[in-house]
Amino acid sequence: MFPARFRAISAAALLSAALAAPAPALEKGDRAPDFSAPGLAGGTVSLATYRGKVVFLDFWASWCGPCAKALPALDQLRKEFKPGDFQVIAVNLDRDPKLAVKFLSKRPVGYPSASDPNGTVPQRFGVDSMPTSFLIDRSGVVRHVQRGFRDGDVAPLREKIQKLVADKR
Amino acid sequence: MTRCLALLLLALACSGCAPVRPWERDALARPDMAWDPDPLGAQLGKHIQFSKEGSLDGGPGGGGGCGCN
Numbered sequence: 595m596f597p598a599r600f601r602a603i604s605a606a607a608l609l610s611a612a613l614a615a616p617a618p619a620l621e622k623g624d625r626a627p628d629f630s631a632p633g634l635a636g637g638t639v640s641l642a643t644y645r646g647k648v649v650f651l652d653f654w655a656s657w658c659g660p661c662a663k664a665l666p667a668l669d670q671l672r673k674e675f676k677p678g679d680f681q682v683i684a685v686n687l688d689r690d691p692k693l694a695v696k697f698l699s700k701r702p703v704g705y706p707s708a709s710d711p712n713g714t715v716p717q718r719f720g721v722d723s724m725p726t727s728f729l730i731d732r733s734g735v736v737r738h739v740q741r742g743f744r745d746g747d748v749a750p751l752r753e754k755i756q757k758l759v760a761d762k763r
Numbered sequence: 764m765t766r767c768l769a770l771l772l773l774a775l776a777c778s779g780c781a782p783v784r785p786w787e788r789d790a791l792a793r794p795d796m797a798w799d800p801d802p803l804g805a806q807l808g809k810h811i812q813f814s815k816e817g818s819l820d821g822g823p824g825g826g827g828g829c830g831c832n
Contacts, residue, residue, distance in 0.1 A: 657792045687786035713786050724785045 619720035622737060626651070626730045629715045631708035634686055634694055639708035644681050645734055648758045650751075652684040652727040653716050654707075656697035661725040664743035669703040671752060679759045681705065685715050687724075731758050 620626065626649075630640040641651070652668060654661035665684075672682045684707040686694040691709040698707065710716070719728065722741070729738035729751070738754050740747065783791075790796065799805045812818070 653786070655786060655789060657789045659792075689787075689789060713784055716784070716786055721785060724788070726785075 619722050619726075619739065620728060620736050621739060624736050626728060626734050626736050627718045628734075629685075629708075629718065631685065631710050631715060634691060634698065634707045634709050639683060639685075639706045641683070641730075641734075644683065646732055647678065648675075648680045648732060648755060649730040650680070650682045650727060650755070651719075651730060652682065652725060653687060653719070653721050654684055654725050655687045656693045657688070658724045660743040662697075662701070663745075664725055664727075665701060665703050667743070667745075667748050669705065671748065671755065672705055674752070675755065675759060680755055684708070685710050687711070687713055687716060729754055729758065731761070 626641065628640070628642045630638050630642075633639045641649070650668065650671070652661075652664065654665065656662075668682050668684075672680065682703075682705040684703075684705060686707050686709050688694045688709075689711050691711060694707070694709065708715070716726075719726075725740075725743055727740040727743075728736050729740065731737045737758060738751075740751065794800060
């Protein structure tokens, strides 16, 4: 019906459009992909290390206002649970990790933060806004996706964590 | 006709429109990238213009023409 060249070019155009489209965001019930990235404070931060615990994985950047608001609230939440039950880990997405280190020196938190200036990890999770966080259960399944951060989000989040922590399966 | 369509598709594919990922918006988040770097000053300027000239610019603004704003 169509000449071969036309079909080839159409296919190339569709392919380039498909490649440019962002990966779909992980949703409730999806398995969180494992990742390892260098930590801002040195060493490596790896999601697999925390398997068996409830994990709150937060993607943040120093230039993002709501992220700055979320950091101390998440640190407070972390302190409310036993370290063997619940952990917060963060992935910083600043293009210049020095900005994140400077930010954390002024507003330190007690949980580890990985540095991913190229945005490889958020692409795998399909992060579509800043900040985006994933509440992951003990078996590594995403149970809640938190987009943005407001003060009123802490209480419902605490409830969700409590439920997941109580689930010892 | 076919060649035109093919060229159009190729042009669309090569248009250079790249999606800006949420974590790449650092430059856009800078205060000097805001439409209005000084919202309070701009509001004051609008109020002075309205009071002096009795006219509103194209932007959003209160007042229903009663002159009591």
